[in-house]
Amino acid sequence: MKGYQKICFLFLTAVLLASVSYVYVSNNLFQYSVATNSQLYKEYFVHKLFIFPDYTRLDYMEGKNVFDLMPFYFFLLSAIVVGALSFLSRGKVYFQYYAARLKTSRRLFSRMMQKGTYDLVVFSLSYHMAIICLIVYNTFNYQEDSQTFLLQMVLLLIIHTLFLLALYRFLFFVYLMLDDVGFVLMLVGVLAIIFMINLTFPSLSIIFIWHDLHWVISIIFSGIILLLTQFMTIFMPFHL
Amino acid sequence: MSIRKFRYKNKYLAASMILLTVSMLISWFFASNFFEILTMDYTAPDLDQSIPKSTIQKSFLESILTWENFVDSSMYHMIDFLPVLVVLPMLGFFDEFQLYHAYGRSRIQHFFKYQVQTISIYSVISACALCLALTCLYSIAGLFVVRSIDDIGGYASILPANFYQSSPFLFFLFMIWTIYFVSFFVLNFLAGTFVIFCHRKWQVLILTMFICFGSGILSNIASFPALNYYGTYLAFNTEFTTLQAFTPIFIFMMLACVILFILRRREVK
Numbered sequence: 001m002k003g004y005q006k007i008c009f010l011f012l013t014a015v016l017l018a019s020v021s022y023v024y025v026s027n028n029l030f031q032y033s034v035a036t037n038s039q040l041y042k043e044y045f046v047h048k049l050f051i052f053p054d055y056t057r058l059d060y061m062e063g064k065n066v067f068d069l070m071p072f073y074f075f076l077l078s079a080i081v082v083g084a085l086s087f088l089s090r091g092k093v094y095f096q097y098y099a100a101r102l103k104t105s106r107r108l109f110s111r112m113m114q115k116g117t118y119d120l121v122v123f124s125l126s127y128h129m130a131i132i133c134l135i136v137y138n139t140f141n142y143q144e145d146s147q148t149f150l151l152q153m154v155l156l157l158i159i160h161t162l163f164l165l166a167l168y169r170f171l172f173f174v175y176l177m178l179d180d181v182g183f184v185l186m187l188v189g190v191l192a193i194i195f196m197i198n199l200t201f202p203s204l205s206i207i208f209i210w211h212d213l214h215w216v217i218s219i220i221f222s223g224i225i226l227l228l229t230q231f232m233t234i235f236m237p238f239h240l
Numbered sequence: 241m242s243i244r245k246f247r248y249k250n251k252y253l254a255a256s257m258i259l260l261t262v263s264m265l266i267s268w269f270f271a272s273n274f275f276e277i278l279t280m281d282y283t284a285p286d287l288d289q290s291i292p293k294s295t296i297q298k299s300f301l302e303s304i305l306t307w308e309n310f311v312d313s314s315m316y317h318m319i320d321f322l323p324v325l326v327v328l329p330m331l332g333f334f335d336e337f338q339l340y341h342a343y344g345r346s347r348i349q350h351f352f353k354y355q356v357q358t359i360s361i362y363s364v365i366s367a368c369a370l371c372l373a374l375t376c377l378y379s380i381a382g383l384f385v386v387r388s389i390d391d392i393g394g395y396a397s398i399l400p401a402n403f404y405q406s407s408p409f410l411f412f413l414f415m416i417w418t419i420y421f422v423s424f425f426v427l428n429f430l431a432g433t434f435v436i437f438c439h440r441k442w443q444v445l446i447l448t449m450f451i452c453f454g455s456g457i458l459s460n461i462a463s464f465p466a467l468n469y470y471g472t473y474l475a476f477n478t479e480f481t482t483l484q485a486f487t488p489i490f491i492f493m494m495l496a497c498v499i500l501f502i503l504r505r506r507e508v509k
Contacts, residue, residue, distance in 0.1 A: 024460050046427065063269075066319055067470070074453050081446060088442055180442040181252075181331065185259075188321035188449070190297050192263075196317045200270050 010082065010119060011126045017078065019138035021040030021071035025049045028068070032060055045135050050156055052209040053202040062217040069195060075127060076164065076191055076207075083168045084187075087112055088180060092240050099238055109233045113172055117165065124164055130158040139202055156209070159218040165227035167191075173232050256366070257373040261455055263325070264377060266315040271313035272304050275340065275396075296473035298356050305389040307408045310381050311476050319470055324445050327368035328430040333358060334435045334444065352504055358431030363451045367424035374416050382409045395419070395475045399483035415475055419485055423472040426489050430496040436503055451495075455488065467491065 025048045035041050036059070044060050051072055055061050062068070073162050087095070095112055102108045132153050142149055167190065175183040198208050205214040270277055276299045282293045317326075336358070345351050387408040396404050396411060404411045427448065434444045452469045459467035466487040470477060475485050 020457055020461065024457055027460055027463065064316070066316060066474075067460070069276070069320065070456055077449075077453075088440070091440070146488065180440060181328075181445070184324060184442050184445045188324050189263075192317055192321055194322075196267070196270050199317075200275065 006119070007122055010122050013082075013132045014123050014126035017075060018127045019134065021075065022050060022134045024071050024130065028062070029060065029192060032062060037091075039107045039142050040110065042135050042138070042140050042149060043143045044140075045138075046131075046149075046156070047209060049131065050209055053199055054210070064199075073191060073195065076167075077187065079120055079123050079127070079164050080168055080171065080187055082123045083116035083164075084171065084175070084183070086116035086130065087172070088183070092176075095238075096240060105236065105238050106233045109172070109236070113169060116168065116172075120164055120168055123163060124161045125157070128153070128160065135146065138146070159215050160207065162219060162222040162226075166222040166229070168227055169229040173229065173236060176236060176238065243336065243339075247332065247362060248491055250332035250365075251331060252331045253329040253366060253369055256325050257326075257369055260370060261373050261377055267317035268310060268314040271316035274301075274304060277301060284489070289336050292366050301331075305385045307382075307385050307412070308387075308389055308392075308476070310385050311378075311412065315473060318433050319473060321449070322470075322473060323427060323449050326366075326370065326427050327445060327448045329369065329433060330362060330431040330444065332442055333362045333432055333443050334438075337435055355436065356500065359429060359435075362432060362494045363425045363428035366428050367421050370418050371421050372423050374420065375413065378409070378416070379413055392476060394478050394480050395482055413475070419472055419475045419489075422486065423469070423489050426493050426496065427469075430492055430499075433496050433503070434501045451486075 005009075022045070025045055029040055029044055029048060038060075040060075047058065047061065048068065049071065051069065052058060052061060055063055081196075083114075095108070098111060099108055102111065132150075135153075136146075138147075171183060171187055171190070173188045178186070194206055198204065198206050202208065203210055205217055207218060256343075277297060282296060283289070287296065313323075337355075340348075344354070348354055375441045385403070390405050391406045392411060399411065399414070424455065430451070431444055431448050434447050437448070438444050455467050456505075459465055459471075464469060465479070468482065469488045469492065471480075472485060472488055478485055
């Protein structure tokens with residue numbers, strides 16, 4: 001698979017995943033609205049899908065349920081795996097031919113990460129676009145107005161894509177240091193640790209939603225990791 | 241045969257036991273409000289300032305040191321990646337399979353049967369080891385915690401009435417060595433069938449994880465909770481009776497058997 005075929009495949013996978021997550025979330029919300037006889041708004045879907053951990057004030061979040069975190073965790077996991085397929089499926093041995101020909105390790109690493117970065121961005125963009133379409137065209141009302149909703153969704157798209165890029169670049173160096181088993185363990189572990197930190201300190205919103213300017217902390221966090229990985233591209237050695 | 245000792249001297253087995261214990265402890269530390277009690281502000285205006293800090297802290301600690309809170313919160317943050325830790329010992333079989341695959345498929349008689357035997361042995365070893373780790377953790381925790389509710393739910397329905405009320409630790413031991421053991425065994429068995437046709441280690445881990453996620457999400461969409469594989473790890477908090485709780489495990493075992501049947505037809509004779 002190459003070129004437009006691959007992009008089509010990624011797009012379809014992301015749309016499928018988005019619709020599955022949407023149905024998952026809306027099932028839970030419909031059950032809630034039937035049980036409490038309350039009205040639903042479009043923002044509720046976003047809050048339920050991308051986790052708004054203000055459990056004391058927001059009634060529709062229904063407390064700390066493990067299964068509510070699952071679609072979001074699954075999306076982050078599959079996005080990273082889609083990106084990492086470009087170097088995981090080839091293996092380190094394949095890249096020794098690149099290493100012999102390219103002059104600096106910086107060029108080598110950027111070459112190794114290049115394809116996966118495109119895949120990841122395409123996957124994340126199409127997932128978020130599908131979610132936006134599904135929520136905009138459903139029959140519920142806006143809690144505020146359509147402009148703030150779209151602005152919030154675009155901000156979420158930017159912070160999630162930046163976070164995924166930062167994590168992807170960090171995990172690439174984990175793959176160089178430990179092997180593929182270490183990569184998988186670190187992937188699931190780091191995601192779980194970030195979820196854990198974010199749930200214990202909800203105001204420190206690394207990937208979840210919070211009141212007011214929650215996206216600033218997220219962008220700063222992703223920026224720090226991106227800067228760190230930029231240094232790592234210069235100082236990391238490549239060895240099999 | 242000397243290759244058998246590597247089934248016990250397996251670095252992945254030790255790694256998964258240690259990682260399971262450590263991640264359960266970390267998960268309990270954060271999910272059970274223990275961390276919050278240690279770091280909270282005791283000079284807040286809504287607390288009575290005449291009572292000393294140690295007394296308030298002690299009463300809070302007593303409220304969280306219960307069996308139900310411990311078992312629930314130790315699973316809370318790690319349930320998403322539990323299948324990876326469970327399947328990790330099966331990578332020992334991956335190494336062993338790579339060793340003798342090319343030689344064995346033409347030399348060993350009934351090679352397919354031999355593979356299935358090996359997968360079963362590996363699964364039993366890893367399930368035993370993981371259950372042992374869980375038993376150790378629960379027995380150490382049992383020294384500090386007490387029971388707070390009278391009825392644990394549907395999984396105790398096969399046991400005599402008031403069994404949980406009289407001996408909560410025995411109930412949790414029963415839970416570990418029945419449903420956890422069987423579900424660890426079956427997940428390892430499924431991963432063992434993946435080992436036969438996967439060429440890399442990460443494929444085994446990611447495939448198992450995606451199948452578990454798929455079962456969880458499908459069960460919610462189809463409103464068929466018996467399909468949810470994560471439900472077996474939450475057996476302490478379920479509405480199903482003891483035998484109904486085994487249905488997702490049964491479905492996964494069927495899946496593993498189907499994959500084995502397909503692989504059997506591909507075998508070289």
